[in-house]
Amino acid sequence: MKDNFEDFLKKEISKSNIQIPDNGFSDQVITNLPRRKMVLAGREIIITISSIISALVFVLIKGFNPFLTGLINLFNSLIHLKIPNYEFVIVLLVFCLISLLIPYVELRKRIF
Amino acid sequence: MSLSDSILITQVILNDDHLAFKTLVERYQSDIRGLLLRLTHGNKDIIDDLAQESFIRVYKYLSSFNAEAKFKTWLFRIAYNVFYEYYNKNKIIQLDIDSLEIADKENNNSSNAIDFQQALKVLNQNEQIVIILHFEKGFTHKEVSKITKQPLGTVKTNIMRGKEKLKKFYNYER
Numbered sequence: 416m417k418d419n420f421e422d423f424l425k426k427e428i429s430k431s432n433i434q435i436p437d438n439g440f441s442d443q444v445i446t447n448l449p450r451r452k453m454v455l456a457g458r459e460i461i462i463t464i465s466s467i468i469s470a471l472v473f474v475l476i477k478g479f480n481p482f483l484t485g486l487i488n489l490f491n492s493l494i495h496l497k498i499p500n501y502e503f504v505i506v507l508l509v510f511c512l513i514s515l516l517i518p519y520v521e522l523r524k525r526i527f
Numbered sequence: 528m529s530l531s532d533s534i535l536i537t538q539v540i541l542n543d544d545h546l547a548f549k550t551l552v553e554r555y556q557s558d559i560r561g562l563l564l565r566l567t568h569g570n571k572d573i574i575d576d577l578a579q580e581s582f583i584r585v586y587k588y589l590s591s592f593n594a595e596a597k598f599k600t601w602l603f604r605i606a607y608n609v610f611y612e613y614y615n616k617n618k619i620i621q622l623d624i625d626s627l628e629i630a631d632k633e634n635n636n637s638s639n640a641i642d643f644q645q646a647l648k649v650l651n652q653n654e655q656i657v658i659i660l661h662f663e664k665g666f667t668h669k670e671v672s673k674i675t676k677q678p679l680g681t682v683k684t685n686i687m688r689g690k691e692k693l694k695k696f697y698n699y700e701r
Contacts, residue, residue: 420690420699421662427697428663431643433561440560440575441552444582451543 462517532598540590552582555599558664559606565659566610566652569644577613581606596673600666604674607656614652649696654689657682 473479485503530550538547559581563574584605592601647655653675660671668686672679693699 420694423697423699424662424690424693427643427646432663433557433564435557435560435564437553437556440556440578441549443575444552444556444579445545445549447579448545448548448583448586 533594536589536592536598539586548586551585551598555602556582558599559602562603562606562659562664563610565644565647565663566614566655568648573613577609578606581609584609597670600670600673603660603664603666604676607674646693646696649692650689653677653681654685654692657685658689658693661686 485507489503489507530547532551532554535544535547535551538544539551556578560574560578563577564571567573567577581602585602588605592598596604647658650658656675657671657677660666660674661668666674668679668682671677672682675682677685
């Protein structure tokens with residue numbers, strides 16, 4: 416059931432509707448904004464350091480050659496329909512998942 | 528073409544874009560200052576300070592805003608908190624409906640001469656805020672509940688009580 420008093424009330428409100436011009440208010444707000452502190456969160460520091468160490472270890476143990484060999488073998492097995500090296504496939508999948516998941520979570524947290 | 532709130536918020540969070548934040552302020556300053564003007568019963572001296580404090584808090588805590596609620600709802604929540612702190616420090620006097628002199632009481636058109644701002648003074652603080660948010664600002668009951676942190680049932684009760692008092696104030700008999 417429609418409430419006639421609500422319609423009446425809305426009409427009364429619209430009669431005294433308040434529209435306030437800016438008149439420099441927003442400029443004043445911007446002038447008084449506090450400075451943002453550039454603080455790296457502990458979590459970001461750990462991720463950054465871990466990534467650097469991982470990259471260094473990868474280079475030091477000459478991990479590039481086995482990685483490239485594994486990739487070539489994988490593609491060869493796929494082309495020639497041979498049974499692939501499942502261990503390498505699983506490691507590759509996990510690596511891709513983690514590589515994509517962490518940035519996605521961080522970015523999602525920042526934007527939303 | 529104006530940018531959406533989400534895009535402006537992203538620019539402020541990621542790039543500390545003051546121009547984007549200024550656009551947000553310009554977009555909502557009339558609503559916020561209007562709300563505060565109502566709640567302080569037309570005290571123009573204080574509303575700019577309260578509104579500025581509200582927007583500064585928005586800027587400081589913008590990174591904690593999530594998309595579960597609309598930005599406008601969150602902004603009004605902050606403005607309401609700022610007002611509530613001010614209200615607790617400086618109690619705003621509520622007028623008793625019977626003590627008000629209604630001009631031209633015998634005239635059927637008397638309600639036209641009565642400003643809504645006067646009418647708000649007969650409500651208590653909880654009733655005022657829900658009536659303003661729901662009927663003037665157009666928020667749903669659920670959004671009003673989020674802004675004022677009152678349970679949904681309490682919001683509906685306060686709206687009902689507020690309406691009854693306003694009916695009496697406006698001498699509404701239809």
